[in-house]
Amino acid sequence: MADEAEWEARAKGLLKAELKRRGVTYQQLSERLASLGIAEAEPNIRNKLARGKFSAVFMLQCLEAVGAKELRLDYGG
Numbered sequence: 001m002a003d004e005a006e007w008e009a010r011a012k013g014l015l016k017a018e019l020k021r022r023g024v025t026y027q028q029l030s031e032r033l034a035s036l037g038i039a040e041a042e043p044n045i046r047n048k049l050a051r052g053k054f055s056a057v058f059m060l061q062c063l064e065a066v067g068a069k070e071l072r073l074d075y076g077g
Contacts, residue, residue: 012052022066032065
């Protein structure tokens, strides 16, 4: 069974893959989140994704901000 670090890496890879697939930068994500009323500065987003430690709520907000309608769990990691 995967340990905590492996789950964090999987979540990080999944979200980063969705951003890359859509060609969305961290700055653009910050702007899109702001349009949804969610204040997340680009450096904060970068740090969260680098650490792989973020809430399910943050992940869903990001996916909504980039217009994801489906989630591919085969993130390639």
